[in-house]
Amino acid sequence: MSDRPLVIAVDGPAASGKGTIAKGLAQHFGLPHLDTGKLYRAAALALLRHDGDPESEFSAVRAAQDIAGLLDDPELKSEMVGGIASRISAYPAVRAALLERQREFAAQPSGAVLDGRDIGTVIAPDATAKLFVTASSEERARRRHAELSASGLPVHLADVLIDIRARDERDSHRSAAPLVQAGDALLLDTTSLDPAAALAEAIRLVESRLRS
Secondary structure (H helix, E strand, O other): OOOOOOEEEEEOOOOOOHHHHHHHHHHHHOOOEEEOHHHHHHHHHHHHHOOOOOOOHHHHHHHHOOOOOOOOOHHHHOHHHHHHHHHHOOOHHHHHHHHHHHHHHHOOOOOEEEEEOOHHHHHOOOOOEEEEEEOOHHHHHHHHHHHHHHOOOOOOHHHHHHHHHHHHHHHHHOOOOOOOOOOOOEEEEOOOOOHHHHHHHHHHHHHHHHHO
């Protein structure tokens, strides 16, 4: 095992379980954690609150520079904010505006765990261990539908599935840092795993990488 800081990159599509896994890994290994998707959601929320146009890259970049105080806002979890975040994250200038913040977090002497869609490929390509967490689109839609329903939102499973697939399409085919499994990332399919089992497998995979 190297003496360099332990940096764990966790990538994957929406509702794959990557956020829960990343938090669990951070707790297990005693590392700080950053949900990079929150940065894009905060930019989307700033855009909404300033009546900005998601179709305008200029407006989206200005919003990305004005996210102070929004990272813990409950509205970040709304489907509207999530949808706009997926759209504006395709803008290269938006990604550039948030890039340095993420790289600085990954470069901490203490090490770090980051989850998102381009951590292992762009933000921390030299990460000690990389995971690509996925699940079937149907299972991811079921999870998201259950989460939204529990929050009291009137949503239909079919609509959630359409949204999940649309996000996958945008994230995988955008020109700037598309969602893709890094060549040295370990694949973790959580389709048939509950959160505890998924985390246990993630820990096993990371520890196997540390031993190699």
